[in-house]
Amino acid sequence: MKVLVVDSGGRGHAIAWQFKNDPNVREVICAPGNAGIAREIRCENARANEEFLELAKREKVDIVFVGPESPLTNGIVDLFTAEKIPIVGPQKSAAILEGSKAYTKLLCRDIGVPVAEFEVFDDPEKAKDYVGAVKYPVVVKADGLAQGKGSIVCSDTEEAFHAIHHLMVEMAFGDAGRKVVIEKRLYGTEISFFVFTDGESLASMPVAQDYKRAYDNDEGANTGGMGSYSPHRLEGEELAKLVCEKVSMPLIQGFKEKQEVPYRGILYTGLMLVDGIPYLLEANVRFGDPEAQVILPRLKTPLSDISFQIINGVLGEKRVEWSPDYYCDVVAAAGRTRQMKGGKSKGWYPGYPARYGKGYPISGLETIDDPDCRIFFAGVSNSATKGFVTDGGRVLHIVGRGNTLSAARDVAYRNIEKVHFEGIRYRTDIGREKE
Secondary structure, X not given: OEEEEEEOOHHHHHHXXXXXXXXXXXXXXXXXXXXXXXXXXXXXXXXXXXXXXXXXXXXXXXXXXXXXXXXXXXXXXXXXXXXXXXXXXXXXXXXXXXXXXXXXXXXXXXHOOOOOOEEEEOOHHHHHHHHHHOOOOEEEEEOOOOOOOOEEEOOOHHHHHHHHHHHHHOOOOHHHHOOEEEEEOOOOEEEEEEEEEOOOOEEEOOOEEEOOEEEHHHEEXXXXXXXXXXXXXXXXXXXXXXHHHHHHHHHXXXXXXXXXXXXXXXXXXXXXXXXXXXXXXXXXXXXXXXXXXXXXXXEOOOHHXXXXXXXXXXXXXXXXXXXXXXXXXXXXXXXXXXXXXXXXXXXXXXXXXXXXXXXXXXXXXXXXXXXXXXXXXXXXXXXXXXXXXXXXXXXXXXXXXXXXXXXXXXXXXXXXXXXXXXXXXXXXXXXXXXX
């Protein structure tokens, strides 16, 4: 069969790579992809839902797999379903579970899914009054899509006031911050938990640990993710049963009962485990990035089989199998660099997740020949004179495999040291606490 993967970054590379190694698949196309993905997989420059549809028709693809949230919240599944082209993902009305944090929190409170105490505000002054009245630290979250950076963890009232101003007044993430969710900050064990679902049955995936903060020791601003690893020390049937019974299945069933719409595809739940209770921090309607880069290499069942089981509503008929191997992903990000214009310095780019420079040559990739190391390309483009150059905040995902977390971590860090570009920055503590 021929598969179209809709994505442009490291997650899309991991999905396309998984299909490329699928025995049922003869060709994979990634759209729009990037220059690094194009080293092994054909990429086509489609970027809007209508362009993806035109490409799928022209190429006569057998199935479409969507990576990022924007096409889903913009209705790509509805569009393809109307044309009878098989596609994995929730329809537009179901993608609201990620498109609106306020909607999802209110739904969870209504149906009994554990969430922290919270309130929703569209007035910054009322939001500040609430923060001033509560006696605990809070997290301020933009209601809409903010590329994984719209949640601001606050330690005190002053930080919360600044977060409210940043999201609602400065409009740092545009319309996404017109409304905010302010919730009690929880302390416990944070995990990323994913399931495949056909709307009736669930197949849980391995547990991953994501690292959101920009710097070591979980310091700095939130990012889209600076690294991850899997399996997590808590992974197992007991945790999967707890989360599916308390969070995943009630959320899917509750949404269907409220909206009369089935939820199909992938459901991500960001959880904080507190005294044995899994509290939902956020829900996403697709694979995480960078979690996909450490979960998908563990998948033994063909992704094409799972995809059609989801579409045809028969996911519960077969067991999804996973490898016990450990994978550790370290992100090489665009750090602090000089801002140059006309050959003169104009100050500094602070680096991802703030403003960053582009177009810096990437070297050392050709020296990575470790069979236990995998590179997933994210913010990369090709220059006629410089070869691969940086073209995003998160540039590369260097993924190591091992029989233990320590071994996988060693592979990732040993190989990321071979990569160079101006301003390269990466966390040095991915997976360290579980060694």
